[in-house]
Amino acid sequence: MMRTHLCGRLSAAEAGQEVTLTGWVNRRREHGDHLTFIDLRDFSGVTQCVINNDIDVRSEYVLAVSGTVTMRTEDTVNPDLATGQIELKDCTVEVLSKAEPPPFPLDDRADGVDELIRLRYRYLDLRRQRMQKNMRVRSAVNAAIRNAMERQDFVEVETPMLMPSTPEGAREFLVPSRQRPGAFYALPQSPQLYKQLLMVGGLDRYYQIARCLRDEDLRADRQYEFMQLDMEMSFAEVDDVLSAAEVGVMDAAEAATGVRPDPVPRITWQEAMERFGTDKPDLRFEVELVELTDVFASTGFKAFSSASSIKGINVVGGSADYGRNKLDGLTDVAKSFGAKGMVWLRVKTEDGAPTLESPVAKFLSEEEKTALISRLSGNEGDLLLIIADEWMTTCGVLGELRNRVARPPVSQGPYKYLWVTDFPLFVGVDAVTGRPKPGHHAFCHPHPADVDKLETDPMAVRAWAYDLVLNGWELGSGSIRIHDPALQRRVFAVLGIDEDEANRRFGFFLEPFRYGAPPHGGFAYGIDRLTAILAGEENIREVIAFPKPQSGLDPMTDSPTEVDAKQLAELGLRTTI
RNA sequence: GGUCCCGUAGUGCAGUCUGGAGUGCACGCCGCCCUGUCAAGGCGGAGGUCGCGAGUUCAAAUCUCGUCGGGACCGCCA
Numbered sequence: 001m002m003r004t005h006l007c008g009r010l011s012a013a014e015a016g017q018e019v020t021l022t023g024w025v026n027r028r029r030e031h032g033d034h035l036t037f038i039d040l041r042d043f044s045g046v047t048q049c050v051i052n053n054d055i056d057v058r059s060e061y062v063l064a065v066s067g068t069v070t071m072r073t074e075d076t077v078n079p080d081l082a083t084g085q086i087e088l089k090d091c092t093v094e095v096l097s098k099a100e101p102p103p104f105p106l107d108d109r110a111d112g113v114d115e116l117i118r119l120r121y122r123y124l125d126l127r128r129q130r131m132q133k134n135m136r137v138r139s140a141v142n143a144a145i146r147n148a149m150e151r152q153d154f155v156e157v158e159t160p161m162l163m164p165s166t167p168e169g170a171r172e173f174l175v176p177s178r179q180r181p182g183a184f185y186a187l188p189q190s191p192q193l194y195k196q197l198l199m200v201g202g203l204d205r206y207y208q209i210a211r212c213l214r215d216e217d218l219r220a221d222r223q224y225e226f227m228q229l230d231m232e233m234s235f236a237e238v239d240d241v242l243s244a245a246e247v248g249v250m251d252a253a254e255a256a257t258g259v260r261p262d263p264v265p266r267i268t269w270q271e272a273m274e275r276f277g278t279d280k281p282d283l284r285f286e287v288e289l290v291e292l293t294d295v296f297a298s299t300g301f302k303a304f305s306s307a308s309s310i311k312g313i314n315v316v317g318g319s320a321d322y323g324r325n326k327l328d329g330l331t332d333v334a335k336s337f338g339a340k341g342m343v344w345l346r347v348k349t350e351d352g353a354p355t356l357e358s359p360v361a362k363f364l365s366e367e368e369k370t371a372l373i374s375r376l377s378g379n380e381g382d383l384l385l386i387i388a389d390e391w392m393t394t395c396g397v398l399g400e401l402r403n404r405v406a407r408p409p410v411s412q413g414p415y416k417y418l419w420v421t422d423f424p425l426f427v428g429v430d431a432v433t434g435r436p437k438p439g440h441h442a443f444c445h446p447h448p449a450d451v452d453k454l455e456t457d458p459m460a461v462r463a464w465a466y467d468l469v470l471n472g473w474e475l476g477s478g479s480i481r482i483h484d485p486a487l488q489r490r491v492f493a494v495l496g497i498d499e500d501e502a503n504r505r506f507g508f509f510l511e512p513f514r515y516g517a518p519p520h521g522g523f524a525y526g527i528d529r530l531t532a533i534l535a536g537e538e539n540i541r542e543v544i545a546f547p548k549p550q551s552g553l554d555p556m557t558d559s560p561t562e563v564d565a566k567q568l569a570e571l572g573l574r575t576t577i
Numbered sequence: 578g579g580u581c582c583c584g585u586a587g588u589g590c591a592g593u594c595u596g597g598a599g600u601g602c603a604c605g606c607c608g609c610c611c612u613g614u615c616a617a618g619g620c621g622g623a624g625g626u627c628g629c630g631a632g633u634u635c636a637a638a639u640c641u642c643g644u645c646g647g648g649a650c651c652g653c654c655a
Contacts, residue, residue, distance in 0.1 A: 027616075027617095029615065029617050030614095030617090031611055031614065032610075033611095035611090035613070037613080037615065039615070048614085050613085052612085058606095059605090076613055078614090080615080081615075102605090104587075104588050104589090104605090105588065109588080109616090112588090112589060112590095114589095114647070116646075116648095117587095169655035170653085189654090189655090192655095214654060215654095336651070337651090437655080438655060440655065441655045550647075550648065550649090
């Protein structure tokens with residue numbers, strides 16, 4: 001046994017005991033040849049060791065220190081240190097490893113260090129308290145989720161990493177086949193297809209902490225590879241899936257933060273869009289979109305009279321904060337999200353009555369101005385932002401503006417979970433085929449109340465599809481699946497996929513449904529995203545041991561790398577670079 | 578593919594707008610001093626391709642163009 005105790009867990013209770021600690025030199029304070037203090041650090045914390053002889057130990061040397069746990073004198077107690085009541089005296093020191101000085105400080109100051117440097121030396125970055133905490137939060141989240149799923153009779157099943165390419169959706173990573181040169185496996189974007197086959201296979205309830213891979217551009221909340229809690233359950237309705245998933249998320253949240261969140265509220269997609277202008281609303285702040293279309297039903301203002309949907313938000317007290325420069329900036333944002341423009345109005349008081357100051361004020365009637373102020377509850381100093389366009393654009397742009405003017409960092413403030421249900425079955429139209437595009441995926445069950453509109457008004461059909469949102473981040477999504485081949489054929493028909501094409505593209509997936517598929521549905525949520533928010537981080541890289549920067553190129557291992565010509569030849573590959 | 582921000586010593590920065598010798602700060606590092614510190618303290622020292630390449634200029638960290646790298650975002654992510 002190399003150590004008898006942990007650095008961070010010594011206390012007055014061990015006073016008088018001979019102990020051996022192991023760890024890294026966190027800091028050394030030298031007072032001459034006869035007195036040196038060493039703060040020895042392991043994952044649990046630090047203990048001060050008092051050295052009374054001349055030794056050469058530097059930062060990050062790895063030591064085994066044996067000594068006597070001794071109560072500190074009253075004037076030398078350090079109240080800022082968990083082990084500040086005691087210290088190790090009469091120490092003998094064994095140097096287990098020497099260390100070069102680290103390229104950046106391994107304390108909080110490294111929070112400001114260029115992330116590329118942290119990633120190049122990630123194994124040093126991981127020694128820091130912040131990263132130690134994040135890795136442990138992640139582990140606790142995983143354990144809590146696994147436990148919650150087991151408790152609910154879900155069965156953990158591993159699905160293949162090497163699977164057929166299915167060109168729908170995200171760009172895939174491909175793996176060349178040696179046995180069949182010129183052919184490729186794909187790495188899973190998600191275990192979607194397999195988990196439904198597990199339902200056909202009678203597993204009844206499946207879960208997996210699954211690695212998913214998508215070759216799309218990286219972001220603060222996106223990596224090439226990420227982890228999902230993936231689940232699927234048979235003989236389940238929407239409510240069953242949401243409830244079962246929620247248990248895992250709540251358990252994870254409680255494990256990470258010590259506080260169990262309240263039951264998660266549910267709103268429909270329609271309501272989310274109307275009130276917040278997004279399908280992933282951040283409920284931590286009050287601002288909501290206000291309907292104004294009727295106010296301007298007979299307006300003389302051209303920009304409004306030509307629009308089918310007019311909505312606004314009130315940036316309370318925002319007049320002073322938003323000068324012309326910032327308003328121009330918001331207008332640019334609005335345009336970049338598809339609006340033709342943005343109308344802003346400052347609420348002023350004139351002769352004791354509220355009035356509006358704006359470049360467009362002169363185009364509005366007194367009745368319209370009064371109604372506008374009243375609808376948006378405008379008070380002196382408020383800033384009103386109005387968008388007029390078709391409904392989707394109006395909502396989407398205002399949703400973006402709402403976030404721009406009021407949204408705190410994702411990691412800040414209370415945790416606001418939200419289920420968004422009844423997503424549309426189809427979103428937008430394929431530019432090539434002119435057919436509706438699936439909102440979630442092609443196997444998503446239409447809302448039974450809307451099934452008869454599949455052929456007549458497909459864009460109005462709601463789906464049994466739902467998202468889980470936390471502080472404005474999409475944590476995950478899922479749906480009830482189609483288990484009836486006849487209904488599946490109808491949905492395919494709307495998508496413009498005939499029987500031949502369906503068999504060609506999804507054959508191995510459709511055949512099983514001929515043999516008795518139970519009604520089933522599922523869900524998957526991102527563990528990196530959940531952990532990041534629960535750990536107070538704004539970036540999932542902070543809760544991933546070895547993440548990649550935005551370029552996707554690993555500064556530590558230098559991957560991706562070129563490979564031997566021999567390896568390529570074996571795979572029947574030749575590069576053209 | 579696009580927009581915006583950033584790049585100066587091991588690390589974090591100031592200097593860039595308004596061109597004038599690598600002018601500098603803090604931490605770290607090295608050496609010496611120091612018996613109660615805890616981000617110890619004191620003295621001294623080393624450490625620089627101002628990301629890279631062109632251009633303008635008598636003169637470029639500073640201005641221009643290009644390029645590379647990093648970050649945030651749009652597109653993309655069924």
